Amino acid sequence: MCVDDVNAGTADGNPILLVGCNESDAQQLSLGSDGTVRVKGGCIAPVDARTAAGTPLEYRTCYGTSEQRWIPLANNALYHPASGRCFSLPPGGQAAGGTRLQLSDCKDEAYQQWSMPMLRTAALPAPPRS
Structure with a gap:
């Protein structure tokens, strides 16, 4: 299963789902030098910059604001400092397939661990303790 920008949409608010892998552009995520997770020229961020657990993730125009920043952790999680969630x-x-991705309390569980080539680096921070 892969993270996917539904139908390769580039309109703000396009949902981010888990779907079968197909190597399309909509599944080519990268970590920007500014801490953003990028896909199709945009950024993945919580809906309306909300910070509550359960907030869905969506495609947004990249502005480099705090709600668009993620920190890759040593356990392969992506930590969202603006919300304190993952x-x-x-x-x-x-x-x-078709499950919408969201912010959740960080639990060091498989459902929060992601594999992206750019995350395979040394000296990543430890997950936050809850």
């Missing part, structure tokens, strides 16, 4: 499947890790 890039996540819904708690419990339902990995069904």
Whole structure:
């Protein structure tokens, strides 16, 4: 399963889902030098810059603001400092195709661990303790 910008949409508010991997541009995520997670020229951020657990993630025009910044952690999680939460499947890790990704409390669980080539670096920070 892969993180996907639905239908390769580039309009603000386009949902970010977990779907079957197909190597399309909509699944080519990268970590920007400014801490943004980028796809199709835009950034992945919580809806309306909200910080509550369960807030869905969406495609946004990149502005480099705090709600668009993520920190890759040593356990392969992506930490969102503006909310103190992590890039996540819904708690419990339902990995069904079409599941919308969201912010969740960081739990060091498989449903919050992501594999991106640019995250394979040394000296990443430890996950926050809850």
